[in-house]
Amino acid sequence: MFEVVIGLEVHVQLNTNTKLFCSCPTSFNHKQNTNTCPTCLALPGALPVLNKEVVHKSIMLGTALDATINKVSYFDRKSYFYPDSPTAYQITQLYTPIVEHGKLQIDFDDGSYKTIRVNRAHIEADAGKNIHDGDISKVDLNRAGTPLLEIVSEPDMRSAEDAILYLKKLHSIIRYLNIGDANMQEGSFRVDVNVSIRPKGDEKLYTRVEIKNINSFKFIQRAIELEVSRQVEAWEDGTYDEEICQETRLFDQVKQETRSMRGKEEAADYRYFPEPDLPKCVVTDEMMQIYTQIPELPDAKKERFVNEYGMNDYNAMVITSAVEMANFFEAMMEENGVSAKTATTWLTVELPARLKGAMNITNSPVDAKKLALLVKRIDDKTISGKAAKEVLDFLMENEDTDVDGVIKTLGLKQVTDTGAIEAMCDEIIAANPEKVEQYKGGKEKLFGFFVGQVMKASKGSANPQVVNEILKVKLD
Helix, strand or coil: CEEEEEEEEEEEECCCCECCCCCCECCCCCCCCCCCCCCCCCCCCCCCCCCHHHHHHHHHHHHHCCCEECCEECCEEEECCCCCCCCCEEEECCCCCCEEEEEEEEECCCCCEEEEEEEEEEEEECCCEEEEECCEEEEECCCCCCEEEEEEECCCECCHHHHHHHHHHHHHHHHHHCCCCCCCCCCCEEEEEEEEEEECCCCCCCCCEEEEEECCHHHHHHHHHHHHHHHHHHHHHCCHHHHCCCEEEEEECCCCEEEEEEECCCHHHHCCEECCCCCCEECCHHHHHHHCCCCCCHHHHHHHHHHHHCCCHHHHHHHHCCHHHHHHHHHHHCCCCCCHHHHHHHHHHHHHHCCCCCCCCCCCCCCHHHHHHHHHHHHCCCCCHHHHHHHHHHHHHCCCCCHHHHHHHHCCCCECCHHHHHHHHHHHHHHCHHHHHHHHCCCHHHHHHHHHHHHHHCCCCECHHHHHHHHHHHHC
């Protein structure tokens, strides 16, 4: 009955060494209010100077989004007063942003895809940080002046799933380009969600509600679902015009609700005007030649993995969704004789299952070379898949060990000597005459019993395939 309309505004903190308009460092690890200077404190007479690296990273993102890069863009002043803004305004780009008219493709599990239009990506300065301590509020201005790119989509998403796929793809692109760490918990990838509903078939855009400050994909999805339910309920109850107004709301994950924060300002409320202290930003042809050179992106890498390694689309998408995992996989494949199929399983299933707490694929005790060698030992039948899990567990707990040494220490090398396995099979058959007769009488499920007994006798070291072949011949 209703269609959901979603647009997203994403603020990405760029990983430059210095701030947008001054030479103060962007690190947050320093003592409060120490990464400041007359410019980011807005002291009289201090003037901003644009950080060229911010322009570089903006053009890289615009290239990745297949967008228009404006050769000339301008800065504007957005007036508002908050304690964390020492200037009482923000320098941003309202009228002529550096990047416009891009697009981003999202992919669904069934193989279909959808293109989301990106209206713009503009440069702006971040504010400081308010710290609330009981009845006292403090202000830390270390973050004031940190460079941001605000990436604004068109309202092309029609479900929470669309929104999350868009955000995950954008997050991945930013990491591939290495223009920001995009850490949601630390606030370097902040999402504002604009949600409205309308009767299906209606092209009109109704009142949109903005939900701010959501710091995980899971919470973003839940916030959208709750807000859609609230708006649908108001429409069906006939109270839509009274209850749904243009406002900014927050998501309360404890109470599982969206709650009003304040009325949503219009552009006129901010009294935008051209920034008088900055000249126009001019992108030269030489800059375009250099700055539009970008690394291989997730979609291109996914296609290459499918063609080069014979992967299916799903596995290629999983591996290329994060640049760290894609790099880990390619490092594994540099080892001669590694099977892409086995490597995929151990990289996407077995290793992640063992990464606990602060461990992740970038600081894993088992690096790409070790995991690749473990995969080779599975493929060349040195160890079984079950034994390989024991080896991996040991490697995770004992970083200064090697794969072959652990296999030897744990006694997990697979027995492939058919003579030795045949002798074990004979012993098990001789020790279980009744079960042999039952098997020959038609109880074929007992075959698993004999396999299990041989594997037990070998302490799991016998090659299961060889065991099956020998038992089949002897029992039949």
